[in-house]
Amino acid sequence: MAEERTTQPETWLYSFSKTGWFSPSYNIEIPDDAVPVSLENMIALKAGVTAGQVIVPGEDGEPVLGESPPPPTEVLGTMERRWRDFQLSATDPLVTRHRDELELELPTTLNAEQYQQLQQYRVALRFWPESADFPTQVDRPQPPNWLAEL
Template sequence: MSKYFLAQTLGFLCSDEHEPALLEQAVKITDLEYQKLFEGQAQGRAIAADELGRPILVERPGPSAETLALIERAWRDGQLQATDGVVARHRDELDAGGATSLSATQFQSLQDYRRLLRQWPAQDDFPASDKRPVQVMPAPAAAPAVKRTQARKPAQPAPDAAS
């Protein structure tokens, strides 16, 4: 059984399974070539045809610019959504007039990050994922030390000698 490669379909044919008329349109390849092509494909490369219709291995093209932009917008939207709750909680805490979970500096830093996220698609480096906005959150102010006392256990009555 001989193996053939058909450039029009980038497919492989076997001599004992296909009509001779179809095999005439294909190029004969060795078992070793066949094996190497599939090993290359398993390693992430693609099988293509050269100008003579012979099978070759090529690097797979990366995602298109449109696909990369969609990926980055989805990432950005996820980051905004992930911080929505923190922003809402902070505003609710301010409205209630009590203490807030974030300091004013931390909240401003979060808002700056969210602003950068919204501006990200308009930046020159978009959609390069290594140029994404990075959140820088200032450390919380140290809380005052609180002396904690250990609760005393209630006194246990002495065992009764009569028992």
């Protein structure tokens, strides 16, 4: 029975223009900007990319890890509107239950102050996209403290 060889290519190259890895052992065409990278560095770079970093040219032209640029403002706005819509949907049942309890003259789960705070939070969520701080996550409207306990 023949032994199966599982060897790694001796040379790895990284191309910034193609944002990819190449090896003369596997690739016929290699971009002109491809630079050699050791197997150890390639593994570290791939681990960094998996963790959310990006590969950028270092001072010497070799690939190094850098921080991912933030998404464009339009993308952030879309993401934050989705978050806002989710928060509104998540609190809809509380509003509905409170109104149902009032209409049926039942004891309410929320007291009057909690209901008012909940509605103020929901109004803040609705107006947040027009805020000067939008779409910064740290400036999101904050829910009432008691809401997490329900």
